[in-house]
Amino acid sequence: MTRSCGELKGRVGMLGLIAAEAAIFTIFIVAYLFYAGKSLAGPTPEDVLHAPIVLTLGLLASSVTVHAGVRKLRGGDVRAFARWWIATLALGAVFLAGTAVEWHRLIYVDGLTLQTNLFGTTYFSLVGLHAFHVTVGVAALLSASLLAVLGLVKPVHAYHADVFSLYWHFVDAVWVVVFLVVYVIGR
Amino acid sequence: MSTESLALPRPAVATPFVDRLHAWVTTVDHKRLGLMYIGYALCFLVLGGLEATAMRIQLIAPRYTFVSPQVFNRLFTMHGTTMIFFVAMPLMFGFANYLMPLMIGARDMAFPRLNAFSFWLTAFGGLLLYFSLIGANGLAGVGNAPDVGWFAYAPLTSRTFSPGHSTDYWTLSLLVSGFGSIGTAINIITTIVCMRCPGMTPGRMPLLVWLNLVMASLVILAVSPLSAAQLMLLVDRYLGGHFFDTQAGGSAVVWMHFFWIFGHPEVYVLVLPAFAFVSEIIPVFSRKPIFGYAVMVGATVGIGFIGMSVWAHHMFTVGMSANANTFFVFATMAIAVPTGIKIFNWLATMWGGKIDLRAPMLFCVAFLFQFLVAGLTGVMLSAAPLDWQLGNSYFVVAHFHYVIVGGILFAVFAAFYYWFPKVTGRRYREGLARLHFWLFAIGFHLTFDFMHVPGLLGMPRRIYTYEPGRGWDVWNLIVTIGVFFQIAGTLAFVLNLVLSALFGEEAGADPWDAWTLEWTVSSPPPAYNFAELPTVRSRRPLWDVKHPDDPDWKYE
Numbered sequence: 001m002t003r004s005c006g007e008l009k010g011r012v013g014m015l016g017l018i019a020a021e022a023a024i025f026t027i028f029i030v031a032y033l034f035y036a037g038k039s040l041a042g043p044t045p046e047d048v049l050h051a052p053i054v055l056t057l058g059l060l061a062s063s064v065t066v067h068a069g070v071r072k073l074r075g076g077d078v079r080a081f082a083r084w085w086i087a088t089l090a091l092g093a094v095f096l097a098g099t100a101v102e103w104h105r106l107i108y109v110d111g112l113t114l115q116t117n118l119f120g121t122t123y124f125s126l127v128g129l130h131a132f133h134v135t136v137g138v139a140a141l142l143s144a145s146l147l148a149v150l151g152l153v154k155p156v157h158a159y160h161a162d163v164f165s166l167y168w169h170f171v172d173a174v175w176v177v178v179f180l181v182v183y184v185i186g187r
Numbered sequence: 188m189s190t191e192s193l194a195l196p197r198p199a200v201a202t203p204f205v206d207r208l209h210a211w212v213t214t215v216d217h218k219r220l221g222l223m224y225i226g227y228a229l230c231f232l233v234l235g236g237l238e239a240t241a242m243r244i245q246l247i248a249p250r251y252t253f254v255s256p257q258v259f260n261r262l263f264t265m266h267g268t269t270m271i272f273f274v275a276m277p278l279m280f281g282f283a284n285y286l287m288p289l290m291i292g293a294r295d296m297a298f299p300r301l302n303a304f305s306f307w308l309t310a311f312g313g314l315l316l317y318f319s320l321i322g323a324n325g326l327a328g329v330g331n332a333p334d335v336g337w338f339a340y341a342p343l344t345s346r347t348f349s350p351g352h353s354t355d356y357w358t359l360s361l362l363v364s365g366f367g368s369i370g371t372a373i374n375i376i377t378t379i380v381c382m383r384c385p386g387m388t389p390g391r392m393p394l395l396v397w398l399n400l401v402m403a404s405l406v407i408l409a410v411s412p413l414s415a416a417q418l419m420l421l422v423d424r425y426l427g428g429h430f431f432d433t434q435a436g437g438s439a440v441v442w443m444h445f446f447w448i449f450g451h452p453e454v455y456v457l458v459l460p461a462f463a464f465v466s467e468i469i470p471v472f473s474r475k476p477i478f479g480y481a482v483m484v485g486a487t488v489g490i491g492f493i494g495m496s497v498w499a500h501h502m503f504t505v506g507m508s509a510n511a512n513t514f515f516v517f518a519t520m521a522i523a524v525p526t527g528i529k530i531f532n533w534l535a536t537m538w539g540g541k542i543d544l545r546a547p548m549l550f551c552v553a554f555l556f557q558f559l560v561a562g563l564t565g566v567m568l569s570a571a572p573l574d575w576q577l578g579n580s581y582f583v584v585a586h587f588h589y590v591i592v593g594g595i596l597f598a599v600f601a602a603f604y605y606w607f608p609k610v611t612g613r614r615y616r617e618g619l620a621r622l623h624f625w626l627f628a629i630g631f632h633l634t635f636d637f638m639h640v641p642g643l644l645g646m647p648r649r650i651y652t653y654e655p656g657r658g659w660d661v662w663n664l665i666v667t668i669g670v671f672f673q674i675a676g677t678l679a680f681v682l683n684l685v686l687s688a689l690f691g692e693e694a695g696a697d698p699w700d701a702w703t704l705e706w707t708v709s710s711p712p713p714a715y716n717f718a719e720l721p722t723v724r725s726r727r728p729l730w731d732v733k734h735p736d737d738p739d740w741k742y743e
Binding site (some may be wrong): 008009012013016017019020021023024025026027028031034035038039040114115117118121122125129 | 297298301369372373374376377380381382407408410411412414415416418419422423426427428429430435436437438441445448
């Protein structure tokens with residue numbers, strides 16, 4: 001089997017997975033929008049949510065870094081690949097830490113949990129589902145970066161990295177939608 | 188990749204049983220996984236069939252006490268869930284797995300290990316569902332099966348109305364098998380896109396491959412929402428969420444929407460592979476190429492598109508707005524157009540052909556007739572005003588069993604007989620197959636033709652018994668009698684499979700004088716499928732080989 005066929009296979013498979021994930025997210029987003037403003041008790045999104053603009057910019061930037069890494073690996077520069085992907089990893093980790101801080105504030109300061117009201121249920125489910133996907137991506141980035149640092153990544157692996165980058169772009173794109181729905185429209 | 192071959196001559200010393208079992212359990216070969224899907228589905232078919240039989244015995248006469256009301260609720264829940272998720276879908280995935288790589292000239296699926304992973308997810312999902320029988324209240328307590336119906340409407344599934352863990356087993360089993368289905372769907376699509384042999388352009392793919400492509404796309408678009416809804420139900424039940432909790436402002440109707448966004452496309456997920464079998468079998472047994480290939484592909488894609496936008500016709504009785512009702516009435520009726528095109532194309536394929544009415548074709552002809560009737564009652568039910576009268580009655584039960592049994596199951600039986608020689612290398616017994624056909628056809632019509640009548644007379648579905656004197660008695664008696672014919676037919680089918688696989692005469696590579704690539708390899712096919720990847724120049728590559736003087740590629 002030629003490499004090009006293998007590369008195509010990985011991309012098509014990943015696009016299929018992305019389509020399935022997009023359908024799952026769509027259902028959660030529809031639920032969020034449908035239940036917006038239908039909570040019987042507070043707190044409401046207006047009271048407690050603050051748009052995490054810096055984290056959002058960081059996550060968007062990570063799409064650029066992940067892509068730069070793949071390009072460097074294609075070009076045979078494994079060290080530059082490792083640098084770009086560690087940067088991506090850091091941006092992803094910072095995003096997760098930001099989510100953790102926000103959730104801690106919501107739970108312990110504002111008294112909003114998943115059980116409090118419909119807003120809590122839909123907010124933690126949707127943002128949590130996205131954070132879960134970021135976590136999976138961060139775990140993959142961590143493994144790849146470790147392998148790169150150990151010198152086990154070769155330019156021949158560029159297509160694996162490319163397939164992963166599709167996933168990471170998707171996670172970013174979903175965040176744009178979640179951000180708009182939760183922090184702009186839903187507030 | 189498995190190195191064992193189904194076709195290799197048996198070594199002088201038989202392989203120990205444990206080694207053979209190990210080879211099957213660890214296999215990533217698409218043919219073995221396909222057979223495992225099918226074998227697994229047949230086991231669950233027996234379970235689901237026994238559940239149906241118990242329900243029909245309970246309903247044979249008014250105020251009969253064969254099972255308790257509680258058990259009856261569990262029976263219809265388990266019957267529906269089993270038949271859809273652990274019989275019909277694995278059957279379709281099994282056939283797709285086995286046939287598709289052979290038909291497009293590939294050596295395996297695109298992701299063999301994902302394939303095995305998906306199978307085992309489905310398999311363990313089914314076990315999880317049935318484990319509820321002993322585990323639902325904790326192993327020490329009395330277990331029970333889920334009893335919320337196969338579409339598990341809220342708020343029945345809330346902790347208040349469904350204590351214990353039976354609903355959790357239901358949810359988790361569908362979630363796990365759903366991930367397996369999505370994995371298989373991704374695999375099917377990738378295989379079709381990336382693994383076709385030289386010359387196998389999209390316009391030359393067998394219709395079975397086209398229909399499975401649309402089927403897999405529907406699985407991705409439909410099963411994912413179901414998985415999302417199951418996740419929400421788990422959040423509600425385990426973390427105290429309020430998605431479907433009407434006391435906290437949640438909506439039971441939202442669950443209905445989410446379920447049927449899955450539930451209706453699911454019908455097309457199951458019926459498209461059935462169409463696929465019929466589209467392969469009718470041409471071979473009419474000795475003519477399929478009529479209107481391009482239109483068939485277009486109609487399939489059309490069914491896929493429209494099928495995604497008709498779900499709320501399951502909810503006319505809920506009370507939607509007039510606009511919503513109107514939209515879903517017309518969307519639903521529109522689907523009769525591409526489906527009708529298909530039926531006419533199959534008829535046109537048969538028209539003027541040299542029809543050979545052996546078992547596969549016999550089942551296909553019955554399929555055509557029965558699927559048409561199922562479609563006609565479907566058009567009746569798609570009219571919202573009539574649905575308000577007939578919704579949730581036995582008329583609906585009769586309608587969808589006409590689709591699933593009369594349409595899909597008959598096509599599956601046709602596929603079993605058609606590809607049996609390829610899979611086992613042996614011929615099935617034609618006489619026993621005809622016995623199976625007639626017993627099953629008589630049983631099917633006794634059960635499901637007459638089931639429409641008590642529905643029209645007002646008998647609701649899912650009732651465990653009924654009062655005498657409502658005019659339902661004799662119809663229910665006939666319906667139950669039909670079940671025993673179906674059981675007898677199924678026994679003939681299983682007997683045929685077993686006897687023929689063990690003692691049938693050698694079939695050879697191409698017993699039907701067929702035209703697609705799977706018939707070019709030995710029966711059963713070697714593990715690597717093709718020693719040399721074939722090159723095709725038309726839709727009927729084997730015809731071209733057999734008729735070098737008059738090949739198809741001159742005309743396509």
